[in-house]
Amino acid sequence: MIYENISLKKFNTFGLNVRADRMVTFKIEENAIYFFRQHKSSGQRCLILGQGSNLLFTSDFHGIIIHPEMGGITLEGKKGDEVIVSAGAGEVWDKLVESTVNNGMGGLENLSLIPGLVGASPVQNIGAYGAEVRNTIEKVRAISIEDGSIREFTNQECNFGYRDSIFRGELKGKYLITRVYFKLSTKPKLCLEYGSLKEEISKLGSTSLGNVRKTVIRTRQSKLPDPVQIGNAGSFFKNPVVTDSVVNKLKEEFPKIPVFKDAAGGMKLAAGWLIEQCGWKGKRVGDAGVHERQALVLVNHGNATGQELFELSEQIRNSVLEKFGINLEREVEVVSAT
Numbered sequence: 001m002i003y004e005n006i007s008l009k010k011f012n013t014f015g016l017n018v019r020a021d022r023m024v025t026f027k028i029e030e031n032a033i034y035f036f037r038q039h040k041s042s043g044q045r046c047l048i049l050g051q052g053s054n055l056l057f058t059s060d061f062h063g064i065i066i067h068p069e070m071g072g073i074t075l076e077g078k079k080g081d082e083v084i085v086s087a088g089a090g091e092v093w094d095k096l097v098e099s100t101v102n103n104g105m106g107g108l109e110n111l112s113l114i115p116g117l118v119g120a121s122p123v124q125n126i127g128a129y130g131a132e133v134r135n136t137i138e139k140v141r142a143i144s145i146e147d148g149s150i151r152e153f154t155n156q157e158c159n160f161g162y163r164d165s166i167f168r169g170e171l172k173g174k175y176l177i178t179r180v181y182f183k184l185s186t187k188p189k190l191c192l193e194y195g196s197l198k199e200e201i202s203k204l205g206s207t208s209l210g211n212v213r214k215t216v217i218r219t220r221q222s223k224l225p226d227p228v229q230i231g232n233a234g235s236f237f238k239n240p241v242v243t244d245s246v247v248n249k250l251k252e253e254f255p256k257i258p259v260f261k262d263a264a265g266g267m268k269l270a271a272g273w274l275i276e277q278c279g280w281k282g283k284r285v286g287d288a289g290v291h292e293r294q295a296l297v298l299v300n301h302g303n304a305t306g307q308e309l310f311e312l313s314e315q316i317r318n319s320v321l322e323k324f325g326i327n328l329e330r331e332v333e334v335v336s337a338t
């Protein structure tokens with residue numbers, strides 16, 4: 001389907017009322033391949049958009065929005081305890097998690113209730129509660145926007161990192177992901193080491209997949225603002241990865257600074273804590289604000305523009321740089337006019 005001069009208000013979780021010149025949706029790969037081959041010579045700017053839960057539009061978008069609607073959750077194969085499940089890029093992420101958990105397949109349960117579509121999950125290697133999607137991805141199927149050719153990326157070729165992958169790096173905006181293949185297990189090793197997860201699950205009686213999901217959902221709902229109630233895109237900044245010497249130096253001046261180890265064994269600082277220490281928690285500049293319970297989340301109290309939210313994020317970055325000498329990197333992607 002093709003839509004002209006379309007409002008993106010329902011396609012971004014900040015609820016920003018921006019417009020795009022055109023949006024093209026695809027339910028099957030063949031249509032996308034045909035479109036990209038035709039489009040090759042037009043030179044128009046393209047942006048792939050899922051649910052817009054990790055984007056900040058600072059203005060109207062002049063170009064073509066590509067919105068994947070490829071659906072279907074398929075059991076591809078089973079070998080011993082191992083199962084391969086694939087899902088179309090247009091499936092809602094949490095619907096996939098729910099379906100795998102209900103069918104006794106483990107691997108995605110800690111990633112329950114993350115907003116967005118399946119196609120975006122490898123892009124920033126979504127992660128939560130000690131798990132990252134890269135640990136389950138077998139391969140990613142995608143179409144080149146430049147020439148319509150199909151390519152399958154192995155897990156290694158995806159170059160996954162903390163909230164990062166080849167699709168956010170050197171191949172940014174070059175491939176439309178159409179299907180993701182996950183390697184799951186019917187005898188999963190549960191990942192319960194994060195925060196008080198283990199303790200909370202034990203209150204439910206058993207550490208089943210279903211109870212992990214239930215606990216993660218409850219915890220998320222109590223901590224994170226729901227974009228339906230108040231516009232936001234989850235964590236606005238990444239937790240900074242730092243060296244031991246930076247940690248030691250900061251600890252001298254700020255003995256209470258929280259430091260934790262990331263999955264790769266590196267040291268991470270809590271961006272939310274740094275922001276809170278700069279006095280931003282709960283602050284509001286017009287309708288752009290910092291959430292009152294979670295300083296890592298910027299919110300739209302109603303009529304903030306993307307530019308106002310961007311400017312607020314710059315002020316926050318500047319004050320964290322000034323106080324701690326730490327350069328905060330945005331997790332949310334800023335989409336500007338050009």
Ligand SMILES: Cc1cc2nc3c(=O)[nH]c(=O)nc-3n(C[C@H](O)[C@H](O)[C@H](O)COP(=O)(O)OP(=O)(O)OC[C@H]3O[C@@H](n4cnc5c(N)ncnc54)[C@H](O)[C@@H]3O)c2cc1C
Pocket residue numbers: 013047048049050051052053054055068089114115116117118119120121123124125126127128167175176177178224225226227232233234235333
């Ligand atoms: C309340 C809230 C909580 C959140 N919690 C978490 C969390 O715990 N962990 C976490 O990792 N993230 C979290 N997020 C961020 C967000 O949910 C994820 O990044 C999600 O994967 C984005 O999905 P989307 O469909 O909305 O993608 P979009 O925001 O639409 O797009 C994100 C990026 O992916 C690209 N993209 C999207 N689809 C495709 C595709 N099919 N092919 C190629 N590129 C594509 C886009 O071009 C863009 O660069 C949260 C967001 C919110 C609002």
